[in-house]
Amino acid sequence: MFTLLQRGFNNPPPARNPPDAEGLFLILFCFGMLFVVFMIAxxxxxxxxxxxxxVAPRNRQMWPGEVWYCLLPFIGIVWLIITVLRIADSLDNEYEDRRWKGDRDFGKAMGLAFAISVLVIGPPGGIFGLIYWIKISGYTRSLRNSPRRRSVSFDDDPTTYQRQSGNTVDENPWFQNIENEQDRERHRHEG
Structure with missing residues (x-):
């Protein structure tokens, strides 16, 4: 037994072969693919x-910076589902506020299909993500390229309207709505 131990100490382990070019290429390829996927994300x-x-701040269901929580490990996929739902609700509110007709889906079905398919089948579910991305880009383009026509509600600040539009207080729809409400109330009580 002592001779076995002595033989083990006298014979060092064989030298490791340096990694071959194919293994190194495979490692670099995997890191490159991860980098590309991360950049696309x-x-x-x-x-x-x-x-x-x-989307106007009052119509948002989440702030624009909150979408970056999707990058967090493990909870990112759950946050992606929440993000898809909140973006759809925000777009619905914005379209309603601007009195536009939309499809009322606002990418919700495709976004949920993307999040769930990535969770279940992995990268092949990315095709749903591409379709969702195209839909959201279309909504962004339509919001960005159109004048901001929206309803004026009583929670709007009249001075903000005046600064943005350059109109005087008399032309402000916020005050006109108040006057119209007062006229209706007066006619209701008189009539």
Whole structure:
């Protein structure tokens, strides 16, 4: 037994072979693919954030910066589902506020299909993500390229309207709505 131990100490382990070119190429390829996927994810999330920036703050269900939580490990996929739902609700509110007709889906079905398919089948579910990305980019473009026509509600600040539009207080629809309400009330009580 002592001779076995002595033999083990006298014979060092064989030298490791340096990694071959194929193994090194495979490792670099995997890291390259991860980098490409990460860059695509950044562009995708930037597109979602830009969409929310085009929605009026009072119509948003989440802030534009909150989409970046999707990058967090483990909870990112759950946050993606929440993001898809909140963006759809925000777009619905914005379209309703502008008195536009939309499809009322606002990419919700495709976004949920993307999030769930990535969770279940992995990267092949990215085709749903591409379709969702195209839909959201279309909504962003339509919001960005059109004049901001929206309803005026009583929670709007009249001075903000005056600064943005350059109209005087007499032309402000906020005050006109108040006057119209007072006229209706007066006619209701008189009539």
């Amino acid at each position: 950044l562009l995708f999330l930037r597109s979602l954030s830009n969409c929310l920036k085009e």
